[in-house]
Amino acid sequence: MLSSSFVALLNHLLTRAEWARRRLSPFAGHPARLMLEGASIDFTIAADGYVAASGANAAPEVTISAPASALPGLLEGWDRVMKAVRINGNAEMADALGFVFRNLRWDPEADLAALVGDVAAHRLHEGVLSLLSTQRSAAQAAGNNLLEYLTIEKRILPSRTEIEQHVDRLRELRDAVARLEKRIERIER
Numbered sequence: 001m002l003s004s005s006f007v008a009l010l011n012h013l014l015t016r017a018e019w020a021r022r023r024l025s026p027f028a029g030h031p032a033r034l035m036l037e038g039a040s041i042d043f044t045i046a047a048d049g050y051v052a053a054s055g056a057n058a059a060p061e062v063t064i065s066a067p068a069s070a071l072p073g074l075l076e077g078w079d080r081v082m083k084a085v086r087i088n089g090n091a092e093m094a095d096a097l098g099f100v101f102r103n104l105r106w107d108p109e110a111d112l113a114a115l116v117g118d119v120a121a122h123r124l125h126e127g128v129l130s131l132l133s134t135q136r137s138a139a140q141a142a143g144n145n146l147l148e149y150l151t152i153e154k155r156i157l158p159s160r161t162e163i164e165q166h167v168d169r170l171r172e173l174r175d176a177v178a179r180l181e182k183r184i185e186r187i188e189r
Contacts (some may be wrong), residue, residue, distance in 0.1 A: 001130040002179050003041045003042065003043065003053040004053055006034065006041045006043070007041075007043055007051055007052060007053045010043075010051050011050045011051060012141065013103070013104050013105075013106055014049060014050055016049070016107060016110065017100075017104055019117055020049065020100045020103070021048060021049025021050065022049060023096050023099060023100055024045050024047070024049040024096055024097070024100060025045070025047060025049040026046065026096075027045045027061075027092075027093045027096060028045055028046060028109060029044060029045070029047075030044065030045055030061045030062075030090070030093055031043070031044045031054050031058040031060045031061060032044070032045070032060050032061065032062040032063070032064065032089075032093070032097060033058070033062070033063045033064070034064045034065075034066075035063060035064065035065040035066070036065075036067075036068055036071075037068040038170055041053075042054045042055060042058065042060065044058070060089065060095045061090040061091055061093055062087060062088070062089035062090055062093045062097055063087070063088050064085060064086070064087050064097065064101070065085070065086045065087075065088075066081065066084055066085045066086070067083075067084055069125035070083075070084035070085070082098075085098075087103070102187075108125060109121050109122060109125040112124055112125060158183075181186050
């Protein structure tokens with residue numbers, strides 16, 4: 001089930017990315033494995049650059065592993081997730097898969113256009129982007145307000161200035177202790 005969904009999703013993205021299919025096609029017939037914290041998806045690259053599900057009995061030439069904790073990073077961008085991904089195996093195939101996964105992008109507007117037309121798809125896409133931006137701004141403002149409440153009004157957390165002053169005092173204390181240790185060493189000699 002998971003393998004077929006992954007293959008369908010990846011092939012959907014590859015449909016609009018001829019450059020990616022060209023990059024993968026030299027590895028036709030080569031098996032690969034995607035591992036996400038215990039779940040594994042085995043796939044094989046086809047001659048046309050698309051992928052097909054394969055059985056777990058074939059030894060993968062490339063293994064792509066990512067911790068499940070990296071997936072929420074998708075909200076911040078694909079690059080954030082790719083930093084946590086580890087690719088092992090055949091160097092050329094690993095490089096090709098890594099390049100494709102780093103640069104392959106979904107175009108939701110194009111998918112919507114097939115359902116509702118170009119103009120409506122564009123407006124829907126822009127509306128969703130605007131909504132997401134508004135939500136992100138609201139969450140950031142709420143976080144800033146909570147921080148201000150906890151630092152200034154309730155005094156539960158120290159302010160940035162107080163933290164910096166404390167760090168400065170700790171540095172001064174460290175330096176004074178170091179000077180004292182040197183004096184003690186000189187006296188002992």
